[in-house]
Structure formats: structure tokens, C-alpha cells
Amino acid sequence: MRRLFAVCQKELQAYLWTPTTYFALAVYMLLTGLLFYTNFVMYQPSILDYRLVLGDTLSMLVFVVPLLTMRLVAEEFRQGTDELLLTSPVSVTEIIIGKFLASLGMLFILVLCSLAYPVVMSFYGSLDWTLVFTSVIGLFMLGAAMMAIGLFASTLSQHQMMSAVVSFIILLVFWMLDSFGGQTGAAATVQQWLEPFSLTARFDSFTKGLLNGADVLYYVTIAALFLLFSIQVVERKRWR
Amino acid sequence: MKKWLGHTNSVVLSVAAAGIFILLTLFLRSLGGFQLDLTAGKQYTLSDQTLTAIQGVKEEVRMIAFTVSTSQNQKLNRDVTDMLGEYAKRNSKLKVEQYDLNQEPVLAKQYGVNAASIVLVQGEKKRVIDIGSLFTQAQGSGEGAYQFTGEEKLTSGLLGLSSTRQGKVVFLTGHEEIPLSQMTELSGSLAQDNVKTEEVQLNRAGSVPKDASVLAIVGPQRDISTTELKSIRTYLNGGGKLFMALGFHPNMGSDWKNLDALATDYGVKDTHAIVVDQEQTNTLGPLWTVPAFGSHAITDKLAASNLYPVLSLSIALQAGEQKNWQTTSLLKSSAASYGETNIQGLLNNETQKDAKDPQGPLDLGYAVAGKDGKPKAVILGTSALLSDTEISTGGNRDFVLNSLNYVQEHSDGLTIRPRQEQNYKVAYLTPVQAKTILTISVIGLPLLFAVIGILLWWRRRRA
Numbered sequence: 001m002r003r004l005f006a007v008c009q010k011e012l013q014a015y016l017w018t019p020t021t022y023f024a025l026a027v028y029m030l031l032t033g034l035l036f037y038t039n040f041v042m043y044q045p046s047i048l049d050y051r052l053v054l055g056d057t058l059s060m061l062v063f064v065v066p067l068l069t070m071r072l073v074a075e076e077f078r079q080g081t082d083e084l085l086l087t088s089p090v091s092v093t094e095i096i097i098g099k100f101l102a103s104l105g106m107l108f109i110l111v112l113c114s115l116a117y118p119v120v121m122s123f124y125g126s127l128d129w130t131l132v133f134t135s136v137i138g139l140f141m142l143g144a145a146m147m148a149i150g151l152f153a154s155t156l157s158q159h160q161m162m163s164a165v166v167s168f169i170i171l172l173v174f175w176m177l178d179s180f181g182g183q184t185g186a187a188a189t190v191q192q193w194l195e196p197f198s199l200t201a202r203f204d205s206f207t208k209g210l211l212n213g214a215d216v217l218y219y220v221t222i223a224a225l226f227l228l229f230s231i232q233v234v235e236r237k238r239w240r
Numbered sequence: 241m242k243k244w245l246g247h248t249n250s251v252v253l254s255v256a257a258a259g260i261f262i263l264l265t266l267f268l269r270s271l272g273g274f275q276l277d278l279t280a281g282k283q284y285t286l287s288d289q290t291l292t293a294i295q296g297v298k299e300e301v302r303m304i305a306f307t308v309s310t311s312q313n314q315k316l317n318r319d320v321t322d323m324l325g326e327y328a329k330r331n332s333k334l335k336v337e338q339y340d341l342n343q344e345p346v347l348a349k350q351y352g353v354n355a356a357s358i359v360l361v362q363g364e365k366k367r368v369i370d371i372g373s374l375f376t377q378a379q380g381s382g383e384g385a386y387q388f389t390g391e392e393k394l395t396s397g398l399l400g401l402s403s404t405r406q407g408k409v410v411f412l413t414g415h416e417e418i419p420l421s422q423m424t425e426l427s428g429s430l431a432q433d434n435v436k437t438e439e440v441q442l443n444r445a446g447s448v449p450k451d452a453s454v455l456a457i458v459g460p461q462r463d464i465s466t467t468e469l470k471s472i473r474t475y476l477n478g479g480g481k482l483f484m485a486l487g488f489h490p491n492m493g494s495d496w497k498n499l500d501a502l503a504t505d506y507g508v509k510d511t512h513a514i515v516v517d518q519e520q521t522n523t524l525g526p527l528w529t530v531p532a533f534g535s536h537a538i539t540d541k542l543a544a545s546n547l548y549p550v551l552s553l554s555i556a557l558q559a560g561e562q563k564n565w566q567t568t569s570l571l572k573s574s575a576a577s578y579g580e581t582n583i584q585g586l587l588n589n590e591t592q593k594d595a596k597d598p599q600g601p602l603d604l605g606y607a608v609a610g611k612d613g614k615p616k617a618v619i620l621g622t623s624a625l626l627s628d629t630e631i632s633t634g635g636n637r638d639f640v641l642n643s644l645n646y647v648q649e650h651s652d653g654l655t656i657r658p659r660q661e662q663n664y665k666v667a668y669l670t671p672v673q674a675k676t677i678l679t680i681s682v683i684g685l686p687l688l689f690a691v692i693g694i695l696l697w698w699r700r701r702r703a
Contacts, residue, residue: 022693030686124667209279
């Protein structure tokens with residue numbers, strides 16, 4: 001456990017001392033800020049409902065998460081420090097979970113930044129804070145699942161940009177799983193089978209003020225699955 | 241060999257984990273509404289009746305929402321789609337489809353829809369629910385508040401699809417009763433429960449149709465003839481059921497001999513006194529009564545939900561001695577009320593209690609059952625609550641539907657409390673406020689992170 005936290009601490013420091021992190025956050029805040037401004041201010045009267053704003057800003061995660069996770073493992077491969085890590089007393093599981101916890105730390109900062117929008121909205125009228133609270137929980141869970149996917153993509157290559165692209169593609173596929181089918185015939189059957197695995201469809205209940213057991217467990221299990229995949233990919237190095 | 245085993249282990253483990261993830265996701269989804277509802281008023285917690293109805297769906301039902309998107313009705317459309325989603329979560333046989341009515345006019349036409357509606361389709365069977373009818377203005381709950389009766393209508397529609405029972409409520413005409421054309425909401429609600437409605441003029445038809453499950457007499461202004469009374473008695477003596485809702489008429493005291501005789505057959509006496517209630521009333525005045533409930537299958541669930549009807553110009557009734565029937569009071573005015581017998585005075589806006597006027601609490605409606613407890617009739621001293629203009633007020637619709645379900649011996653009549661909702665809260669921003677928001681959200685916050693990033697980059701470069 002101590003080793004796990006040591007990895008986490010090291011990664012978190014790496015995050016906080018890397019300019020890329022802040023550029024990624026700046027891009028995220030710029031894009032979400034623009035969407036917030038368009039939704040909340042451009043159409044008058046302004047509607048005081050966080051759900052309407054959150055819906056659009058959410059998609060920005062697909063772009064930002066790969067930027068935040070791309071270096072997690074790929075950088076170790078590129079610099080050759082993976083050899084050191086794999087021969088150290090720290091297990092691969094501890095390395096991966098430590099890195100994942102560090103990415104959750106970053107995610108926490110990102111979610112805190114997103115809270116700026118409901119706070120701004122609350123200056124202009126009363127807001128349903130229960131919905132904000134459940135939405136933030138949902139945002140964190142969705143983000144955590146996405147971070148795990150990004151971490152997995154980072155284990156696949158030593159090139160950060162390649163990892164980011166792979167991560168973006170996987171996230172995009174999971175994001176759009178509920179729109180691949182159709183509403184009638186065989187396409188509807190395809191949709192019916194794919195929809196439960198969609199990252200976005202699972203988010204809806206959080207924004208309504210619901211904590212749905214199936215949705216919470218979906219995000220937890222998808223994160224666990226990709227962490228396991230990441231561990232297996234890194235473990236492969238041992239057998240080379 | 242060791243390397244090969246390691247790889248195989250890794251692949252097997254990963255495939256097994258992916259399989260478990262897929263199965264677990266599908267299984268948990270099939271469990272449906274395993275959730276914590278943190279919303280005010282538990283907006284997404286479905287009633288037991290709805291959950292039973294949903295579990296009862298064995299064949300696939302398509303729930304097709306044809307919505308019309310405008311900036312004004314975004315919230316209403318969302319209420320509808322959220323509700324459909326909550327139903328679909330709980331039974332995989334329920335499939336939700338949503339279309340914009342204006343973009344899919346051909347598809348809408350296939351289902352005979354030309355206004356925003358929910359269409360329930362199960363095989364060849366179909367139910368159409370008008371989305372407009374799901375929303376009513378909430379009374380006295382502040383600006384932007386409304387009531388959403390979607391759960392009641394949708395559950396009722398689902399039950400209607402699978403129900404094999406049939407019923408027919410025949411409405412008497414020819415005495416200036418409230419016509420069916422002014423009770424479209426009621427007939428729509430009955431249709432959802434597979435209960436047909438039709439009008440009959442006894443002078444023409446000669447007798448009450450044999451397939452009528454109930455004869456309804458709603459708001460007659462003139463008395464029925466002796467021949468008509470005879471036909472009605474023949475129908476009722478042959479096992480027919482009666483739903484009688486009287487309404488105010490200036491000459492009711494002198495003219496309603498046969499109507500009164502019909503009520504008296506079942507132990508109910510019409511006092512011809514109009515209830516004046518200063519205590520259990522609403523803002524419209526003392527001629528509007530919000531009655532207390534008597535204990536009965538019709539009213540018990542409504543009382544538990546605080547869903548009270550709002551009645552206008554009610555006639556006080558009395559239960560007389562009757563050997564063959566059990567009469568149970570359904571509605572009562574307050575103890576402070578009285579029955580105005582001076583109708584001319586009332587018409588001239590002059591009303592005060594005098595010696596002739598009966599003192600409250602007064603009975604405004606009775607359920608009548610045989611000695612064996614079998615429902616026979618519901619007799620009310622008021623009728624306007626059935627009309628389109630008043631049926632959505634308070635618990636009127638629930639009370640009327642429960643009463644009609646009771647006389648037809650449909651014990652599973654629905655009483656689902658409408659949800660009180662608030663429309664979007666809005667704010668009108670000034671140009672200065674808009675500029676402030678722009679500065680904070682689009683310039684300030686991104687710039688803050690960009691500056692930190694540049695400083696770090698610069699520091700690292702120098703180090």
C-alpha cells in the first residue's frame with residue numbers, strides 16, 4: 001500500500017509540474033467556458049439548470065482525458081524507466097493503480113473547475129444543488145472510467161501522441177455506442193445491445209438527481225476492466 | 241514455455257474479465273430501478289401500481305414519443321422522455337423511441353398522430369396519449385409550477401394494452417345533460433382502460449343498451465319522463481349499474497320528480513339544497529366545496545394521497561332508511577356549512593342560513609351496494625366535476641374514475657398522484673452581467689491555467 005501511494009504521489013507531482021497539464025486544463029476550461037457562455041448567456045432569458053449546461057460541456061472530456069493520461073505509462077517506456085520499475089519491489093498492480101489514483105487526483109481538480117459554472121449560475125437565481133451534487137458525482141465517475149481507458153491506451157505505445165489518439169478512439173467508440181444502431185428493425189436490436197455499454201447513456205440518471213446502482217457499478221467495472229487490461233499489457237513486458 | 245504460459249494466462253484473464261464485465265452490465269441493467277432518488281418530491285420514484293403494471297408487461301411494447309421542440313416546452317418534453325426512460329429501465333420489454341413530430345410527419349401519420357403524443361404499441365394494439373393532457377396548471381404553487389400526470393396516464397395506457405376486460409358507460413341524453421363532447425377528458429381516460437362511452441336517448445332507443453356496464457346520468461337540467469324511468473328501472477333491476485351526478489337547476493325542487501324517485505330507489509334523498517361552505521372551500525367562494533372523504537374503497541386511496549375533489553354548486557343528499565341497499569357517504573361538507581334552500585335568493589347572490597336550511601356537515605355523494613356488498617350505484621349531488629373544464633382540478637378526475645371503476649367492479653382503478661413540478665427558473669441578464677460571465681468563464685479561467693502552464697514551461701527551460 002505504501003508503495004502504491006509512493007507511485008501515486010510521484011505521478012501527482014509529475015502532473016502538477018508538467019506544463020502540458022495546465023495547457024490541457026486551459027483548453028478544457030476554454031471550450032467548456034465557451035459552451036457554458038453560449039448555453040447560459042446567448043439565449044435569453046438564461047435558464048438556471050445545470051443539466052442543460054453540463055450536457056454539452058461533458059463531451060470535452062473525450063478530448064481532454066487522452067491529453068491527461070497519454071504520458072502516464074508511455075513516458076516510462078520512452079525514457080526506459082519501465083525497466084527500473086519492473087525490476088523494483090513495486091508490483092505492476094501497484095504501479096498501475098498508483099498511476100490511476102494520481103489521474104483521479106487530476107480529475108478531481110477538473111471536476112472542481114467545472115463547478116465554477118453552477119457557482120456562476122447561482123449568482124443569478126436559485127439552483128437545485130441536489131442535481132448539481134449528483135451531477136458532480138456522475139462527472140467524477142464517468143471521468144474515472146475514462147481515465148482508466150486513457151491509462152490503458154498509454155500502456156500500448158511509447159509515443160505519447162499515439163497513446164492519446166488510441167485513447168481518443170476508444171473513448172469515442174464508448175461515447176457513441178448508443179448512437180450506432182437505429183430505432184427500428186435490426187438496427188434497433190443492435191442499439192438495444194450496445195446502449196448499456198455507452199458511457200453517455202449511463203450519465204443521464206446522475207443529472208436527474210438519481211444515484212442508479214447499475215450506472216454506478218458500470219463505471220466502477222469499466223474502470224476496473226481497463227486497469228486489469230493495463231496491468232496485463234505491462235505484465236507482458238516481463239515475459240519478453 | 242514459461243513465456244507462452246504467461247501470455248496465455250494474460251489473455252485468458254483479460255477475456256474472462258471482459259466477459260464478466262459484459263454479463264454484469266447486462267444483468268444489472270435488467271434489474272432496473274435499483275436506485276436512490278435524491279430529487280425533491282421523489283420525482284422518479286414510481287408508485288407500486290406502476291411497478292406492478294411494468295412487471296406485468298410480457299410482450300414487447302414500443303413507447304414512441306412524438307415531441308415538438310420549442311424553447312418553451314423543453315422542460316415538458318424532458319419530463320416525458322425522463323418518465324419513459326424510468327419505465328424502460330424496469331422492464332427490457334419496454335422500448336423507448338423518440339421523434340420530432342415536425343421532422344417525422346409520415347411516421348406520425350402512420351400512428352394517426354398530429355399533435356405531440358406518446359404512442360404505445362403492442363403487436364396490433366395501440367394506445368395514444370396526448371402529451372398536452374399530461375400537464376395541468378398547478379393551483380396556488382407559484383409561477384411556473386405545473387402538475388404532471390404522466391405516470392397515471394402511461395400506467396393506465398400500459399394496463400389498457402394488456403387488459404382483456406371491456407366496459408361501456410352509456411350516458412343518458414335528452415334532458416340537457418352535460419354532453420360527451422364536453423367530457424372528452426373523461427371519455428379519453430375511460431378509453432385507456434378499455435371502457436367505451438356512448439350516448440343514448442331513451443325516447444329513441446327505447447331501452448338502455450344491453451351491453452352497457454353502467455348507465456350514467458350527468459347533470460340533467462330537465463326531469464326524465466315516466467317512460468324513461470321505467471326503462472331505466474328495467475335496466476337496473478336486470479343487474480345494470482347506475483352513476484348519477486346531479487347538477488344545479490333553479491327548478492330542481494319542483495321539477496325533478498322522476499330523478500328524485502330514481503335516487504330514492506337506492507335510499508338516497510335529494511334535499512334540493514345547495515351547499516354553502518365557508519370553511520372547506522377554495523378561493524372561488526363558498527359555493528365551491530372541497531369535501532372531506534367518507535371511508536370507502538373509492539375514497540380511501542385518495543384520502544391517503546390528500547387528493548381531494550373540488551365541487552361546485554353541490555346539492556346536499558341524505559341517506560334514508562333502505563332495506564335492500566347499503567349506502568356509504570363518500571363526500572362531506574364542513575360542520576360550518578349549510579344547505580341553501582332559497583334558490584331564488586341564491587340566484588340573486590343573497591344567501592344566509594335560516595331555519596329551513598339543513599346544517600352541515602352535509603353529504604354530497606353516496607356509494608350504494610347491495611346487501612351482499614356488490615356495487616350498484618354512485619349518486620353524487622354535483623356534476624360539473626366531470627366536464628372538461630373542471631375534471632383536471634384537484635382530485636376530480638381520480639374521484640370520478642374511481643367511482644366509475646367501483647360501479648363497474650373494476651377494483652384496480654388507478655389513483656396515482658400527479659407530480660408537482662417547477663418549470664425552469666430563468667434569469668434576465670444585463671449586458672454588464674453577460675460581459676462579466678464572458679470575462680470569468682471564457683477568458684479568466686482558461687487564461688489562469690495557461691499562465692501557470694507558461695510559467696512552469698519557462699521555469700523548466702531556465703532550470
